[in-house]
Amino acid sequence: MPDEQYALEARGIVKIFGNHVALDAVDFGLRAGEVHALLGENGAGKSTLIKILTGAYQPDGGQVLADGQPVHMDNPQQAQTLGIGTVYQEVNLLPNRSVAENLFLGHQPTRFGLVDRRKMERESRDILKRYGLEIDPTSELGAYSVAVQQIVAIARAVELSGKVLILDEPTASLDRYEVERLFEIIRDLKARGLAVVFITHFLDQVFAVADRVTILRNGKLIETRALDAMSRTDVVRLMLGKDVAFSGATGVEDARPMGDILLDFSQYGRKRSVHPFNLTIHKGEVIGVAGLLGSGRTEMARIMFGADAADEGEVAIAGVRTTIARPTDAIRHGFGFCPEDRKAEGIFGELSVRENIIIALQGKLGWFSALNRDEQMEIAGRFGESMDIRAASLDMPIKLLSGGNQQKVILSRWLATDPAFLILDEPTRGIDVGAHAEIVRTINRLRDEGMALVVISSELDEVVAYSTRIVVMRDREMVAELNGENINPGVIVQAIANHHDEELA
Amino acid sequence: MSRSLRPLVATAVIFAIAYALAVMQFPSMFSTRVLGNFLTDNAFLGITAVGMTFVIISGGIDLSVGAVIGFTGVLVAVLIAWAGWHPLAAFALALAVAASFGAGMGLAVHYLQVPAFIVTLAGMFLARGGASVITQDSVPVNHEFYDWISDLIIRLPGGGRLSFIGLLMVAVFIIGALVAHRTRFGSYVYALGGNPVSASLMGVPVARTTVGVYMVSSTLAALAGIVFSLYTSAGYPLAAVGVELDAISAVVIGGTLLTGGYGFVLGTFIGVMLLGLVQTYIIFDGSLSSWWTKIVIGALLFLFIVLQRLIFAASTQGEKAS
Incomplete structure (x- = not known):
């Protein structure tokens, strides 16, 4: 002791x-x-x-x-x-409620059983002054x-x-x-x-x-x-539990031919959320996003998808300037987004697997061209098979499925809309090994088919495995873009921890 | 000016304008007689609305108050007329019954996490049904105590009469305003309506406050039932049907936000008076159907809800970063 x-x-x-x-x-x-x-x-x-x-x-x-x-x-x-x-x-x-009441709630000074407001406000003013706040406690x-x-x-x-x-x-x-x-x-x-x-x-x-x-x-x-x-590197290494910082570059990197430019974000950002960033995304490319939790990874994804509107910078799709202010704009341009918090933002727990798969497609088609049941079954069945979704029936509520299968359903939901660009936020968190492998396989397949993907993940080994390029976020800022032989966990840890006194290798 | 004050000021201004217009058309409306009757005729509604103000500020709703008024009226009438109780004893029992009834609803709202709308809807059917089980008919009350109370009158210059029940309502409003704005319980009620999660993290006794709020509402509804019984000298199981909605209207017109957290007991007083004014005007006019009252109240309610939306939308702070 x-x-x-x-x-x-x-x-x-x-x-x-x-x-x-x-x-x-x-x-x-x-x-x-x-x-x-x-x-x-x-x-x-x-x-x-x-x-x-x-x-x-x-x-x-x-x-x-x-x-x-x-x-x-x-x-x-x-x-x-x-x-x-x-x-x-x-x-x-x-x-x-007033500032004074927020300071004193439950402990208000009383006189004759009634709250002594004048005393409360006077004491509040003293307290606020100690914290350098010159505000009116009654406001x-x-x-x-x-x-x-x-x-x-x-x-x-x-x-x-x-x-x-x-x-x-x-x-x-x-x-x-x-x-x-x-x-x-x-x-x-x-x-x-x-x-x-x-x-x-x-x-x-x-x-x-x-x-x-x-x-x-x-x-x-x-x-x-x-x-x-x-040092910063020590801290990051201890947090991530990876003794990888000096494992050296992998060295082998095929010269994958870049596809056409699909998206071009320039000085794109949102106040209090993500500092303006530049990012060009080609067809047939997987961009891995690395960074600690809270570094602005999810915020960047949400801005790209229009879930939060960007308030500065511009975006061009296939060379044409557009605005993406809402998810419906993004979907119209062929975007898809699997959010990080699957339960709260991804699945509709009470709805069936089938309904969860077709809902984005239906949203894209609009109100007046409803998919009939047979079409829905056909689409759901096709993805159920190709993604290997393990459900007793496609009509059972999705909340009864395991996390991995839920993730496959959400992925299917977007694939059904035939997207050109897919954003995956922590697609493999909290799912079993089998589903994990299936999702990584799917990411690789989609990339080879010419889709552009942005994948956010905390699993460095995983990001390294499928990314053609990696961007690193720190403190809501894009701080590094790695490609070629720099795509290895050691360099990423360095980039995450990097500070002006520790130059990137 | 604090934004929560703005709806209150708007109500007061609208009341002043409406009253001025009415007086211009019927100069006799500006008299102590009319003002005295305002208080007497709306006493039971006003007392109910004070309780409703607390419930709505806490973020809840109480649909059972009209039925509690009816039940109390019948219970009191039966105890006095059939069982021969002294009215004061009957009143005490009725208040105690209502308090425990309100406590029950508060417990259900808090511990079962059932929306207040549903719990008090059930309470409404229970109380109304209970009243009808006791008797189906109107039970008249003839007791010297009732006569004595109705003789308790302060005469005003100009022929006006301030009745006991009118003054009782004013007293309830004053006590209600003190409790809401100057006690810890009052601040807990506002806290609950503002954000129940924050409130509990700040140490507000959420369970006790919720139960207290519904107890206050039911007890005041029972007091309104007693006042109604004094006013009509009878108990009838179908009395005061729909009064809960009048009370909610008065509260909202008085500037209390229906979603909770903002409001003033004094505003509710002006709201009740505004409703009374509409009714009095229609009586004075004589040619208008009394249903016009409902139409005007409807229009006023809509106006105030839009007004509150505008005021609160205009002053919402910039959204937080996620």
Whole structure:
């Protein structure tokens, strides 16, 4: 046991969901007056650990200690009384109420049983001043930017708890200037002796503000170390668990003839989402998109498909300038998009496999040329066979299928529209090995048939296997375009971690 | 000006203009007599609407209030006329029954996660059916206590009369406004209507607040039923059919957002008065069918819903990056 006193400590935490071990004997120690970054890819166990530290979950093993004393927390309110405050990525305040009420809700000063508004507003003004906010506490919170709301949320958490502050991706929707302002506040809180846990996907921010880092992977503690002894490459390598950085280039690369130019995005971007990027996509090409979670990969895909409209730059399709402001525009031009969050954005759970397959085609045809049942069965049957969809019947609800088969159905949905350009966001996440191979095979086949694809994946080996070109995203910016022998995991890790002081090989 | 105040101001301005126009046509409408009757005639609607304001601000709806008024009227009448209870004892029991009824609905809304629309629709049928099981007929109430109450009148200069039930409504509005705007419970109600997830993360006792809101609504509906019984000196199981919709209209016209989170108890008062004004005008005119009331209320409601949409759409902040 370390002789130093931790403000908040987790010892040997185990958390099991069903038969999945979300956290496996994880230790985590937080000192007063430090900013401690918690890193890990999706599913690494970060949010589970946070929920245990804030009382939202109870551990199945191990214990949580506050100031060296074992504590048991049943709910977030109890954590609050122990001095642990949390601010989430999405500001969890009330935009319909005044700033003062958001700071004090549940703890309003009262006089004769009634809320003492004047006192509440006076104290709010004092608090806001400490955070450098010159805003009227009686005004509605919703009138302010996300950054200001974020600061109000931090102020509330600190005022109510005042010992430990947990920031769960607080910068995800802030711009650079706002992030800098937030960091000033974090440094100030650190100087006041607070212990701050900082969760983010942005490595630059970790190095800018954190003192120590804890890295989790697959529910296991990988490393807790002081940051000044680590380089970006070390951190990325520990997060991805790949000891590949110096494996060297693969060397062999066939000179695949480039097809005609299909799409040309120039200075294409969207404020607060993705910095303008340039990308030319040829027919018969697979462009792999690599980057850590939150690096802007999904945002880029959504802009390409018109799910979020771009607000700068232009796009040309086969040399002709067009606008893609809505998914229907994109579909008309022969685009398809398999989103990352299959359950929420991909499948229609209650509808049958058949209906899920034909729905995009029907959408493209319009209201007045309905596909009859026989046509639907024919189309669904054709894809069911060619994609090897394992379903007892094409009329069973898709939600009963495994993740891999659901993914094949969504892929079929777009293939049925005979697309020229397909965007796949994490097509192989959470699916079994067989389906995985089937999808990779399909990607290769489509490329050879002359389709253009953009494939986003965290699996570096996989991206390397099918991509003809790889673009790397970092901090919502396209930072590198790799081709030829640079397509190997080592170079990609370098590009993801790269910073001006570590030149790309 | 805060945007949540704008619908309230709009309501007040429309009421002032409408009243001025009515007075220009019928100068006798500007008298303490008409104003006093405004309060008396709309007392039960006003009291119901205060409870409805809380429910709607919390993001819910209560369709059962009309039926609770009818049930309370019958229960009170039967207890006094048939069982020989003292009216005060009957009132106390009726309020207690309604409070537990509201608590039941609140529990169902919170724990079963059934939409309030469905739960209170079931509550409406239960209460209306319960009233009809007790009796099918109108039960008259003759009790000296009732006579005493109706004699409690403050005479105003100009022949106006402020009745007990009119003043009771005003008192309920004042207490309601204090609770909504100046207590922790009130702030929890707004929090719930703003965003229930944020509210619970900020430590709002969501279950307790939800149950409280429906208890307030049902209890005030029962109080309205008592007022209605004092007003008509009878209990009838089919009394106050559709009052829930009048109450919802008054709340929305009063500037409360139907989706919750924004609103003022005072606005509801103006809303009730505006509805009363329309009715009084039609009585004064004499030649118009009383159904014109419904048409005007319909037009007003539509106007206010459009107005709120415009105000809130115009001031929505820039969307967040995903």
